[in-house]
Amino acid sequence: GIHSLQSHMSLLTSRPATMPKRKLPNEKLEEIKDGSNLEEKRIQCVFKSESGETEGSPFELPVDISREKLQLVCDAVIKNDEKVPYAFFVNGVEIRETLIKSVGEDVLSNTESALEIVYQPQAVFKVRAVTRCTSTLEGHADAVLYLVFSPDGRYLASGSGDTTVRFWDINTETPAFRCKGHQHWVLCLAWSPDGRKLASGCKGGKVCLWNPRTGKQISRPLTGHTDYVSTLAWKPLHLDPENRYLASSSKDRTVRIWDVVTFQTHIIISGHSSHISYVKWGGTDLLYTASHDRTIKVWRASDGVFCRNLEGHGHWVNTLALSTDYVMRTGAFDPADAKIVHEDVTESGEELSLKAKVRYEEVVAIGGAQGGTERLVSGSDDATMYLWKPAESKKPVARMTGHQKPVNEVKFSPDTRLIASASFDKFVKLWDGFTGNFVATLRGHVNMVYQVSWSADSRLLVSGSKDSTLKVWKVQDKSLMLDLPGHSDEVFAVDWSPDGQRVASGGKDKVLKIWRS
Amino acid sequence: MPQNEYIELHTKRHGRRLDYEERKRKKEGRKPHEMAEKAKKLRGIRAKLYNKKRHSEKIQMKKTIKMHEERKTKQKSADNDSKYGNPSYLLERETQIRAKILSNTIKQKRKEKAGKWDVPIPKVRGVSDAEVFKVVKTGKTKRKAWKRMVTKVTYVGDGFTRKPVKYERFIRPMALRFKKANVTHPELKASFFLPILGVKKNPSSAMYTSLGVITKGTVIEVNISELGLVTNAGKVVWGKYAQVTNNPENDGCINAVLLV
Numbered sequence: 001g002i003h004s005l006q007s008h009m010s011l012l013t014s015r016p017a018t019m020p021k022r023k024l025p026n027e028k029l030e031e032i033k034d035g036s037n038l039e040e041k042r043i044q045c046v047f048k049s050e051s052g053e054t055e056g057s058p059f060e061l062p063v064d065i066s067r068e069k070l071q072l073v074c075d076a077v078i079k080n081d082e083k084v085p086y087a088f089f090v091n092g093v094e095i096r097e098t099l100i101k102s103v104g105e106d107v108l109s110n111t112e113s114a115l116e117i118v119y120q121p122q123a124v125f126k127v128r129a130v131t132r133c134t135s136t137l138e139g140h141a142d143a144v145l146y147l148v149f150s151p152d153g154r155y156l157a158s159g160s161g162d163t164t165v166r167f168w169d170i171n172t173e174t175p176a177f178r179c180k181g182h183q184h185w186v187l188c189l190a191w192s193p194d195g196r197k198l199a200s201g202c203k204g205g206k207v208c209l210w211n212p213r214t215g216k217q218i219s220r221p222l223t224g225h226t227d228y229v230s231t232l233a234w235k236p237l238h239l240d241p242e243n244r245y246l247a248s249s250s251k252d253r254t255v256r257i258w259d260v261v262t263f264q265t266h267i268i269i270s271g272h273s274s275h276i277s278y279v280k281w282g283g284t285d286l287l288y289t290a291s292h293d294r295t296i297k298v299w300r301a302s303d304g305v306f307c308r309n310l311e312g313h314g315h316w317v318n319t320l321a322l323s324t325d326y327v328m329r330t331g332a333f334d335p336a337d338a339k340i341v342h343e344d345v346t347e348s349g350e351e352l353s354l355k356a357k358v359r360y361e362e363v364v365a366i367g368g369a370q371g372g373t374e375r376l377v378s379g380s381d382d383a384t385m386y387l388w389k390p391a392e393s394k395k396p397v398a399r400m401t402g403h404q405k406p407v408n409e410v411k412f413s414p415d416t417r418l419i420a421s422a423s424f425d426k427f428v429k430l431w432d433g434f435t436g437n438f439v440a441t442l443r444g445h446v447n448m449v450y451q452v453s454w455s456a457d458s459r460l461l462v463s464g465s466k467d468s469t470l471k472v473w474k475v476q477d478k479s480l481m482l483d484l485p486g487h488s489d490e491v492f493a494v495d496w497s498p499d500g501q502r503v504a505s506g507g508k509d510k511v512l513k514i515w516r517s
Numbered sequence: 518m519p520q521n522e523y524i525e526l527h528t529k530r531h532g533r534r535l536d537y538e539e540r541k542r543k544k545e546g547r548k549p550h551e552m553a554e555k556a557k558k559l560r561g562i563r564a565k566l567y568n569k570k571r572h573s574e575k576i577q578m579k580k581t582i583k584m585h586e587e588r589k590t591k592q593k594s595a596d597n598d599s600k601y602g603n604p605s606y607l608l609e610r611e612t613q614i615r616a617k618i619l620s621n622t623i624k625q626k627r628k629e630k631a632g633k634w635d636v637p638i639p640k641v642r643g644v645s646d647a648e649v650f651k652v653v654k655t656g657k658t659k660r661k662a663w664k665r666m667v668t669k670v671t672y673v674g675d676g677f678t679r680k681p682v683k684y685e686r687f688i689r690p691m692a693l694r695f696k697k698a699n700v701t702h703p704e705l706k707a708s709f710f711l712p713i714l715g716v717k718k719n720p721s722s723a724m725y726t727s728l729g730v731i732t733k734g735t736v737i738e739v740n741i742s743e744l745g746l747v748t749n750a751g752k753v754v755w756g757k758y759a760q761v762t763n764n765p766e767n768d769g770c771i772n773a774v775l776l777v
Contacts, residue, residue, distance in 0.1 A: 142601060142602050143601045143602045143603075145602050145603070145604040146604065147604075160602065161601055161602015161603075162602070185602040185603075187604065187605045187608075188605060228605075228608070230605045230606070275609070277605075277606075292609070316609075318606060319606075408606055409606070444751050446745050446747060447747070448747040450604075450606070466745075467745060467747045468751075469747065469751050483751055484751075485747070485750055485751025485752075486751075492604045494603065505573055508601055
């Protein structure tokens with residue numbers, strides 16, 4: 001009995017000579033590294049666009065194909081007229097060097113169906129990272145509170161605690177105009193999308209308009225708010241060719257839409273029970289307002305009618321960002337057409353409006369099935385963010401948790417694929433722009449991160465913090481690229497010019513710094 | 518004076534008397550009358566001491582009443598009075614009063630170059646060997662007296678291990694070893710509980726510095742990374758000197774003032 005069992009066992013354990021030895025995963029990898037099996041290892045692939053349609057029929061590709069060769073193959077298959085660089089993704093993992101390194105063994109062994117490679121077009125132009133501070137612009141008598149470049153990157157305007165707005169000549173990096181008109185700190189600035197007017201809001205509730213070429217105020221200031229103005233938002237160029245309407249949100253719980261031609265209040269929108277921290281004018285003529293009463297309300301801008309209430313946050317809603325923000329900010333100006341010498345804009349308002357509309361539709365369409373509408377992301381003091389599709393429903397698409405302290409600013413990348421969030425917990429986090437999934441944490445700052453700004457090609461991100469440094473991050477590697485110290489006190493405002501050439505930063509040390517590559 | 522928590526334990530287990538609340542209320546009601554009686558009846562030195570104590574109590578009470586009154590009137594936040602403008606995202610938040618920016622490494626380098634320490638406590642009463650060391654008698658007949666035990670607070674490093682007991686001349690008891698100090702920033706007037714990095718100099722003797730003995734006036738190095746300071750070059754400042762201001766062996770804690 002026992003002996004027979006033992007012999008039986010020995011039969012089971014010893015492999016017969018005819019059966020091939022089962023290969024362990026390590027050995028398999030070594031074989032591939034040897035190079036002897038490389039030509040044999042091929043895999044069926046098919047290119048798939050973001051919207052889910054497959055281009056062409058499946059074909060065989062060697063497993064060790066590099067990204068550059070993949071780009072060439074893709075160009076041939078897609079038959080695009082322009083040369084557009086692509087980023088390739090398999091199962092959500094980006095292909096950096098070769099196909100096999102990013103994909104892994106087990107996927108390769110599955111030879112039943114063709115491997116789907118999703119291709120994402122990237123920006124054709126490439127923005128160079130800023131590395132040095134070319135000038136320190138003094139002039140303000142108090143902290144610089146807000147900085148913004150004009151839509152074509154030609155002018156730079158800054159608002160400060162010394163109640164003045166200053167225009168700076170970017171080419172010579174010297175002061176151009178000093179605009180007095182407010183009696184209190186200038187809290188927010190907004191360029192009209194055609195770049196011909198600048199609106200500024202102050203702590204006393206006054207909104208003033210300025211002409212960037214002469215530095216003079218355009219007629220009368222717009223008074224009406226009883227408490228400070230937190231943000232300003234112009235009507236987008238594709239909806240309003242003459243840039244007539246401007247929305248301002250205030251601590252007095254109202255949003256006023258001003259008619260800039262008659263200098264009167266067009267509509268007053270009230271409904272919030274607490275201080276309104278942000279207002280955004282959407283591309284479909286909807287107004288989005290975020291408030292300290294923890295809600296975001298959607299209004300119809302044409303008549304001020306309340307549409308929807310977006311609830312979910314547990315604390316003050318600090319900031320809002322729309323996926324179409326960048327394209328509406330730059331209006332008719334395409335960053336790809338940027339030139340070093342700025343040219344005068346000669347087209348009429350109508351033509352610019354049409355151009356802006358074309359660009360807007362393009363950006364909304366990015367993402368295929370996942371895109372198609374404007375998306376809104378809101379950041380709050382409860383350390384979470386929500387992703388909404390406000391034109392469709394009042395339920396959030398995703399809740400983005402991960403930060404440990406209040407989220408100060410959120411920004412969509414210009415190609416709407418990523419969201420960057422700056423928080424008081426010293427981190428900048430990146431999230432997927434369509435699903436809200438977490439992508440990466442960018443660590444480096446030693447104190448609260450106040451603001452972030454994207455470069456026009458969505459490949460670089462600059463962040464300004466309370467620790468007086470700016471940091472440039474490389475989005476593809478999700479790592480720190482450059483550290484830009486130099487400010488002697490907190491950095492309150494950062495902006496990357498839409499033509500990608502300069503970054504301007506200003507803060508509590510009362511100086512502006514211009515950074516170039 | 519109860520030495521342990523048996524009173525609380527009893528109340529937890531058996532509860533209080535049924536008329537406890539009533540009796541407490543009445544006792545508190547009698548208190549102002551009793552205090553007034555006391556103030557009237559006391560004479561001499563006792564009266565003086567009592568009056569002094571009462572005066573300081575009254576000052577404190579007045580301060581708290583004033584604070585409460587402020588809350589009733591206006592909710593004006595501090596940023597209206599702040600010298601510098603704040604951006605809109607910082608407006609509703611209470612921010613700490615900020616001291617001017619410290620150009621840390623530059624100042625420290627200058628001080629080191631000068632050689633002299635510009636410290637808050639320049640002159641300290643030196644501590645003698647007899648005060649710091651206690652003779653420990655060892656040996657079979659307890660006659661050998663070469664070992665010394667340190668009676669002051671010490672700082673030993675992170676990876677400290679004692680020498681073999683047979684060869685150990687200086688004994689630094691564990692109870693007198695401290696890792697953290699209460700450091701006050703002189704300008705911000707804020708105190709932080711920071712880990713000690715090392716003893717830089719003990720004014721009494723170089724031997725005490727090497728042993729890590731901390732007495733009043735000793736300059737220690739503390740880890741200030743939690744303050745989040747950054748130099749102009751962008752580097753994070755994480756160590757600074759502080760001078761000890763109390764007698765730690767008497768108080769059980771190390772109080773120091775940061776040298777900026």
